[in-house]
Amino acid sequence: MSRIWDISQKLRAGLPVWPGDTQFSHTPTWEMRDGSPVNVSALTLSTHSGTHADAPLHYDPAGLDSAASDLEPYLGKCLVVDARGSGAAIAIGTVPGLDGIERVLFRTYESFPHDMWDENFTAIEPETIAWLAAQGVKLVGIDTPSLDPQDSKTMDAHKAVLAADMRILEGLVLDDVPPGLYELIALPLPIAGADASPVRAILRELP
Numbered sequence: 001m002s003r004i005w006d007i008s009q010k011l012r013a014g015l016p017v018w019p020g021d022t023q024f025s026h027t028p029t030w031e032m033r034d035g036s037p038v039n040v041s042a043l044t045l046s047t048h049s050g051t052h053a054d055a056p057l058h059y060d061p062a063g064l065d066s067a068a069s070d071l072e073p074y075l076g077k078c079l080v081v082d083a084r085g086s087g088a089a090i091a092i093g094t095v096p097g098l099d100g101i102e103r104v105l106f107r108t109y110e111s112f113p114h115d116m117w118d119e120n121f122t123a124i125e126p127e128t129i130a131w132l133a134a135q136g137v138k139l140v141g142i143d144t145p146s147l148d149p150q151d152s153k154t155m156d157a158h159k160a161v162l163a164a165d166m167r168i169l170e171g172l173v174l175d176d177v178p179p180g181l182y183e184l185i186a187l188p189l190p191i192a193g194a195d196a197s198p199v200r201a202i203l204r205e206l207p
């Protein structure tokens, strides 16, 4: 049985979210303790809660929503890169030779901040995105809440992703994952009209 790493945040009450965004909540609709034959509940959450996949619609008003995006970028061989110590943004020099790898995930945290919002998270330089695209990369992932800095108004890294029609994973948890090659499985939910979707992201050891 090949080893699996779960690289997803737990969705839960109190989950740190982008300042001003919708808090995560899970509330009962019907409960067995009240005589219902089953327990049923409801979720309220930001589309960008926890570990998620941005849809192109997030940064392009004419972009595909989460239901329309193809699945191929979110499934397949990927390279995990140790980008700890990158400071404000990951520069091109951080990325090793890719040799045809189409998915790259960046670890920037020593220890993922599960219980606090980090406003000074590491972003990715737009030039790095463009360089990855030129190498044939189709998906870029990171363990921070966004490819762009929290105070960005121009979203230059997302615009570089748009220009190359790449896909994005954010909010990954890579603390326990050694740098190297893995199989990535992180499929967005087919949510009509959504600008992003939570994903259950895992890495599986390659045979």
Ligand SMILES: Nc1ccccc1C(=O)C[C@H](N)C(=O)O
Pocket: 018, 021, 046, 048, 054, 058, 145, 146, 147, 148, 170
């Ligand atoms: N929830 C938000 C609300 C407003 C602005 C940004 C966010 C984000 O979460 C950042 C997002 N994950 C991004 O793709 O950059």
Ligand SMILES: [Zn+2]
Pocket: 048, 052, 053, 054, 145, 146, 170, 196
């Ligand atoms: Zn996002």
Ligand SMILES: [Zn+2]
Pocket: 054, 145, 146, 147, 148, 158, 168, 170
């Ligand atoms: Zn994003």
